[in-house]
Amino acid sequence: TRLRGFVLSEARVAVGRGGRLVLGNVLVRSSGGSTVVDIPDVYTYIQASGRTSRLLGGRMTLGISVLLYEDRELYELFLKRLKSVFEASFEELDLGRLAEALEEASRSREEVGRGSEEVVSRIVPALIVVESPTKARTIARVFGGGGRRYVGDTVAYETVIPVDGVFYVATVVPSLGHVFDLAVDTGKHGVRLHRDGTVEPVYTTLKRCRECGHQFTDEAGSCPRCGSTRVYDSSKTVSVLRKLAREASIVVLATDADEEGEKIAYDLLVALKPFAKEVKRAEIREITRTGVIAALRSMRNVDLRLVRQQVLRRVDDRLVGFGISGVLKEYLRTRNAGGGRVQTPVLSWVLERYSEYVAGRGYLVRVELPYGDLAIRLYARSREEAESLAKALQEGVAVNPLSEEVVTVNPKPPYTTDSALEELSRELKLPPGEVMRVLQELYETGFITYHRTPSTRVSSYGIEVARIYLSSVGLAHLLVPRHWEEGGAHEAIRPTRPLEDIEAEALHLGVLLTRKHVSAYRMIFRRFVASQMAPSKALFRSYSIKAGGFEHVVKLPVAVVEEGFTKVLPLRTYSMPAKAEVVAPRSVKVYRGSLRPLPTVSDAVRMMREVGIGRPSTYAKAIENNRRHGYIVISKYRQSLIPTRRAFEVVKVVKAVAPELLTPHYTARLMRILEEVDAGVPYEVAVLLPVASYIEIELAGLGVKSSNGNVGVAEGVEDEVH
Numbered sequence: 010t011r012l013r014g015f016v017l018s019e020a021r022v023a024v025g026r027g028g029r030l031v032l033g034n035v036l037v038r039s040s041g042g043s044t045v046v047d048i049p050d051v052y053t054y055i056q057a058s059g060r061t062s063r064l065l066g067g068r069m070t071l072g073i074s075v076l077l078y079e080d081r082e083l084y085e086l087f088l089k090r091l092k093s094v095f096e097a098s099f100e101e102l103d104l105g106r107l108a109e110a111l112e113e114a115s116r117s118r119e120e121v122g123r124g125s126e127e128v129v130s131r132i133v134p135a136l137i138v139v140e141s142p143t144k145a146r147t148i149a150r151v152f153g154g155g156g157r158r159y160v161g162d163t164v165a166y167e168t169v170i171p172v173d174g175v176f177y178v179a180t181v182v183p184s185l186g187h188v189f190d191l192a193v194d195t196g197k198h199g200v201r202l203h204r205d206g207t208v209e210p211v212y213t214t215l216k217r218c219r220e221c222g223h224q225f226t227d228e229a230g231s232c233p234r235c236g237s238t239r240v241y242d243s244s245k246t247v248s249v250l251r252k253l254a255r256e257a258s259i260v261v262l263a264t265d266a267d268e269e270g271e272k273i274a275y276d277l278l279v280a281l282k283p284f285a286k287e288v289k290r291a292e293i294r295e296i297t298r299t300g301v302i303a304a305l306r307s308m309r310n311v312d313l314r315l316v317r318q319q320v321l322r323r324v325d326d327r328l329v330g331f332g333i334s335g336v337l338k339e340y341l342r343t344r345n346a347g348g349g350r351v352q353t354p355v356l357s358w359v360l361e362r363y364s365e366y367v368a369g370r371g372y373l374v375r376v377e378l379p380y381g382d383l384a385i386r387l388y389a390r391s392r393e394e395a396e397s398l399a400k401a402l403q404e405g406v407a408v409n410p411l412s413e414e415v416v417t418v419n420p421k422p423p424y425t426t427d428s429a430l431e432e433l434s435r436e437l438k439l440p441p442g443e444v445m446r447v448l449q450e451l452y453e454t455g456f457i458t459y460h461r462t463p464s465t466r467v468s469s470y471g472i473e474v475a476r477i478y479l480s481s482v483g484l485a486h487l488l489v490p491r492h493w494e495e496g497g498a499h500e501a502i503r504p505t506r507p508l509e510d511i512e513a514e515a516l517h518l519g520v521l522l523t524r525k526h527v528s529a530y531r532m533i534f535r536r537f538v539a540s541q542m543a544p545s546k547a548l549f550r551s552y553s554i555k556a557g558g559f560e561h562v563v564k565l566p567v568a569v570v571e572e573g574f575t576k577v578l579p580l581r582t583y584s585m586p587a588k589a590e591v592v593a594p595r596s597v598k599v600y601r602g603s604l605r606p607l608p609t610v611s612d613a614v615r616m617m618r619e620v621g622i623g624r625p626s627t628y629a630k631a632i633e634n635n636r637r638h639g640y641i642v643i644s645k646y647r648q649s650l651i652p653t654r655r656a657f658e659v660v661k662v663v664k665a666v667a668p669e670l671l672t673p674h675y676t677a678r679l680m681r682i683l684e685e686v687d688a689g690v691p692y693e694v695a696v697l698l699p700v701a702s703y704i705e706i707e708l709a710g711l712g713v714k715s716s717n718g719n720v721g722v723a724e725g726v727e728d729e730v731h
């Protein structure tokens with residue numbers, strides 16, 4: 010209320026002087042001594058302009074709407090709102106084109122009036138299967154109307170989706186993720202191994218614990234993790250979908266647009282084919298009218314190559330994961346133990362970084378200089394050295410400009426999964442699993458494009474989003490459209506609408522967002538818009554910073570000399586002196602630390618991307634699994650990864666039984682086989698099996714000894730963990 014009062018009084022002051030002010034979606038201005046608030050009412054506009062076209066016998070006639078405006082600013086606001094709510098826009102009025110359009114409109118009226126035989130075939134009952142209930146709800150909401158009904162335990166949404174004159178009368182239903190997964194009690198961990206070197210994966214329905222959320226395929230009827238008997242079997246989902254498929258003319262498998270989504274689509278194809286007239290796959294990359302219509306316009310068959318890759322990877326995960334986990338469970342004498350092709354190399358890397366941290370341990374002196382929030386960290390081997398350095402610093406620091414230059418700073422490409430994980434976990438101080446959950450929810454509620462993506466590509470539609478936003482805030486002259494990456498079906502993570510702030514929109518749509526969602530969205534929005542803007546120029550200056558016998562050289566941006574993308578994503582600059590001076594530091598602190606800091610979540614994600622292990626769908630899981638098993642602790646403040654004592658035992662055991670798992674070669678080799686899957690190579694195990702069989706042999710001869718099972722933070726870091 011106080012903020013609103015403040016904004017209103019500021020607004021009154023501003024417009025009182027004959028000024029104008031844009032506040033969110035409204036324009037405040039003074040007119041004849043009073044204050045006027047102009048609100049672009051897009052709903053009324055749509056309703057009114059809709060009268061120009063007719064729905065006759067199930068078909069639409071064309072209509073024309075010409076908009077005359079006298080206030081450019083108000084028009085821009087209207088356009089922005091229209092674009093974000095209805096994804097509609099205008100073209101400049103051209104009298105020649107208008108005459109042409111009038112002709113088209115009257116022709117369409119004649120045609121529709123002529124008969125309605127064609128009409129019946131244009132209304133298509135469709136069953137659209139997505140993964141989550143939120144995604145189903147968002148699709149229904151985007152196209153409006155319709156209802157919600159329950160079929161058994163499953164909620165189904167109903168809506169009508171018009172695509173090029175075809176009206177899909179759609180029932181949108183969630184599959185709740187995977188429906189089938191590898192069995193555990195058949196063959197070797199659900200995989201039959203044949204003498205000719207081929208493997209035969211055996212799948213069964215997936216069960217989900219309603220108490221702890223654990224997913225499993227055991228047939229026991231109770232959760233193997235927590236023992237609960239409140240278990241949901243996905244066979245129920247399958248029978249509901251079969252029932253609905255019989256009523257539809259087409260089944261559209263719109264599960265997520267990656268390999269996991271492709272595998273779910275394949276499973277559904279197998280399960281529903283005998284009950285459906287036609288089954289197609291659609292990839293919805295953003296849950297907006299444009300995104301859904303584009304997906305339905307380019308429907309295809311399930312991509313068996315992607316499916317085979319996912320199956321092969323799953324088989325490998327299972328053989329390696331179960332093998333390693335079995336050894337670890339025996340050795341550590343706990344059920345809460347596990348390892349895998351991605352998570353174990355990550356753990357081993359955390360230990361390497363930890364030993365570098367230990368080797369570099371000493372003292373850090375943190376000096377805060379009186380220039381904005383500039384702070385420098387200096388390293389000292391011993392406490393004495395650090396204390397005397399601190400003393401010298403307290404007596405005064407000589408700051409000396411050395412040289413300067415103007416540097417062109419380019420915007421970064423929009424986020425991919427790894428860069429989003431890196432920055433969002435660091436800036437918002439959230440563990441990786443939490444970041445992924447927030448992104449998932451922003452995607453499912455229609456605010457961002459699909460968040461599991463390795464690509465920085467921006468579609469033409471994406472560029473349009475940036476263009477509309479920039480012109481609405483008077484920055485159209487700074488637009489520099491960039492696709493960043495050519496080809497491929499994936500797209501970068503970006504906002505779906507030219508909305509900088511989604512709080513009001515979310516409220517309007519009845520979507521509950523937390524501060525985390527709003528902040529994450531804002532970061533994605535700014536980074537994306539900046540990626541479509543001109544470079545900026547900044548003045549960088551080098552400084553020598555001296556105290557006692559110590560000298561440190563830094564190069565810092567001190568001013569933006571030409572604004573570009575920094576208008577949207579400000580560059581952090583430091584107000585440094587242009588001439589030499591001696592200043593008293595604002596504060597000097599001595600604390601224990603290391604030359605090599607502990608690795609953070611961001612570092613781990615970067616490592617996985619650079620080495621080529623893990624994928625957008627597994628980066629976060631690889632870290633979370635290590636945490637869940639008690640091998641690492643994630644510090645709240647810096648998101649540092651700190652190994653526990655158990656981590657050392659785990660890596661020691663894995664090193665003894667399957668050393669190749671800890672090297673990138675194994676994964677690299679797997680990736681090569683996956684590429685060859687295309688050429689029709691069967692599920693060849695000759696290359697896959699070495700690790701799994703190796704573990705088996707070692708396990709037999711190991712005479713597995715137990716550890717004392719200590720879980721605690723590794724020695725000597727407690728004092729530095731915030």
Ligand SMILES: [Zn+2]
Nearest residue numbers: 218221232235
């Ligand atoms: Zn459970």
